[in-house]
Amino acid sequence: MTRPPTRFAAATGPRRTLAAIVCLALLAWLPSAPAATTCTASSTALSFGSTSGAGNVDSTATVTVECSTSGLSLLATARVRMCLNIGAGVNGGGSTAPRRMTNAFGDPMQFQIYSDPARTQIWGDSLIAATPTPVLIDLEYSVPLLGGSGEASATMQARIPVQAGLAAGTFSNPFSGTHTRLEYRYAVQVTGTPPFPVSCTSGGDGGGTATFPFTATATVPDNCTIGSATTLDFGTVGGAVATDVDQTSTITMTCTQRTAWDVALDDGQNASGGVRRMRLGASADYLDYELYRDAARTQRWGATPGTDTEVGTGTGSAQALTVHGRVPATQSVPAGAYGDVITVTVSY
Missing domain, CATH: 2.60.40 (Immunoglobulin-like)
Structure with a gap:
């Protein structure tokens, strides 16, 4: 007598439910890192x-x-x-x-x-x-x-x-x-x-x-400003210029501390052959004069940097520079008021 094969039914439903419950429980029990x-x-x-x-x-x-x-x-x-x-x-x-x-x-x-x-x-x-x-x-x-x-x-x-x-x-x-x-x-x-x-x-x-x-x-930034430049007035000379006539003027400027400056004076409006001259009005009469950087009047003050200009360093306060002028002897010119205009240039 032949028997039919034995068949086993998998009890999947309850076991899966139990497994899911166990996994959820484990997850809930896991401490957060x-x-x-x-x-x-x-x-x-x-x-x-x-x-x-x-x-x-x-x-x-x-x-x-x-x-x-x-x-x-x-x-x-x-x-x-x-x-x-x-x-x-x-x-x-x-x-x-x-x-x-x-x-x-x-x-x-x-x-x-x-x-x-x-x-x-x-x-x-x-x-x-x-x-x-x-x-x-x-x-x-x-x-x-x-x-x-x-x-x-x-x-x-x-x-x-x-x-x-x-x-x-x-x-x-x-x-x-x-x-x-x-x-x-x-x-x-x-x-x-x-x-x-x-x-x-x-x-x-x-x-x-x-x-x-x-x-x-x-x-x-480096910076300089010229405050003033006084008139160089040689006064009045009676008759011929028999002896040197010396006078001074002052240039005042303010430069930022540690600013290196260079002050130049041009030759004016009437120079001839490297000699500064004052002029009598609009005439053809001139009176020689010169400007210097030192009181002994041996260092001509010109406009060539590194050669005949005045150099220095700013302090942050006003600095005064003395211009030493001289009308040299001997000169004989017509009477009258002589004048010239000098341009001061500060480079920094």
Whole structure:
């Protein structure tokens, strides 16, 4: 007698249901991996351009902070509390009130960095007693399953104030190394929103530090202005010029400190053969005279740079140059008022 083959029915329904329940339970029991948060910061350059010190010069720069959270999580929210600190800078001489830049000679230029557009609140460093006022930022962003990030920024509101006696040159102050500091603490919660850490240095789930180096720069151009040039009056001579007649006049000018200058005097309107002459009105009568750089009247003052001009360096204050004039003997000319016009040229 032949028996039909035995058939077995797979009990798939209940077993699959049980397996699904077990997997869900395991997933629910899995602890979420710790979510690590890291923050970095960067800054644009703080460039003031050109200044003479006669008026305020304002500029801005932007500090950007980016924080990223990685690690297994389930729709988490991250909150970061951060402090942005700015110190004195490499060339600041340890001072933040005021801050300063220097040129190649070490000459100072005062400036300041503020945290508000009105430029009244100094952007400082919590470790510096004179200006313990860093910029505080709170950042919140969502963290999906595999991680998330957020970004925040702050603007430096900087100013070079009015100041006299600035030296010429390119000024700078690098804020590198310990002269900038980002301090932050973060909190991450798997569901809902965690409270912000107590401060940028305590509380929360963790924290760290970073830097945001930048350089402040400004330029003071060379500059000179002529204030005055007095008349060289030889007075009145009775009859022929029998002896040398000497007189002086003064040129006053102001040049930016450390500006190299060169002062030239032309030969006037009536010179002949390299000899300066004064003229009697519109006539053909002339009276010889000469201009010198020294009291002994041996160094003619001319207009050839490096040869017979007067050179010097600006101090930032008015400088007076003496022109030593002489009408040489012996000359016999018609009576009358003689005159000439000399052009003073300052090169810098």
